[in-house]
Amino acid sequence: MTRPGTGAPGLTAAVRRTPAATSRRPPARRKRAKPDPVKAWVRRLARYRPNLQQDVRAGLSSFYGTPTWERRLDPTSELILTILTQNSADINAEKAFEALRRAYPGTGLVVEHHLGAGWGGEGLPPGAAPDWAAVEFAPIDELTDVIRPGGLANQKAPRLQSALRTIREARGDYSLEFLGELPATDARAWLTQIDGIGKKTASIVLLFCFGLPLMPVDRHVERVAKRIGLIPPKATADDAHELFLAMLEPDEMYEAHVNLIQHGRRICHARNPEHERCPVAARCRFVNPKAP
């Protein structure tokens, strides 16, 4: 009997039961998950160059000391200052930030100190944060002129305003203090959705303002790490952030970042690195391709 709307009785079921119909079907192949290249690299390093990151950290801290984390600016100021350093010298970014403070003075705000660990400038003098609403709504030509001493002002003025606008629209004010309550990579993801904010800028803000375990990879960190062989020679800066996160313990991040930067600035220069003074030369693949 045919039930209304079901076609021939039991036809589908019959086909399903036919042994020939199922036996001819090749067994489903399980797709192998692609190995995670970050984990694979870290495993390979541990196997073929045991204790490399530990020896490098120990060598650098015996030379440069062990930096103690201390908050240097409020996170919004740190973000704006870090945007001002993008492709500019830290010392010029300081001039631009100081100019913001003078042109758009904040009132009744906490006086900030800039302590400067890992920083390539001279350190900002204590002072209140600029009035961020005044910066966001400033005429663009005026803001561009104010931050001109920092370099690339035509690009950075709209970037500053767009970052401040995004924060205000998402949060109702300019405070980024809430990020300190989030897991490190969630906080980084929040910041990197802002136009012009990549992993490096976000990681600087979160590491220096909250001590969140992230590794900002700037050109010094990247160069030194590639020469030693801590990260693959062709790793992108974006990959390098993830490689360090997989390689280091959370409480090793700040020290490793500050000392790798110091090493890149003081000894492992882009040109003419001073191998003879280097505390980690014994493990560096740049001077010895067979270094352990």
Ligand code: SF4
């Ligand atoms: S040995 Fe030379 S290249 Fe290697 S980390 Fe030291 S200074 Fe840099």
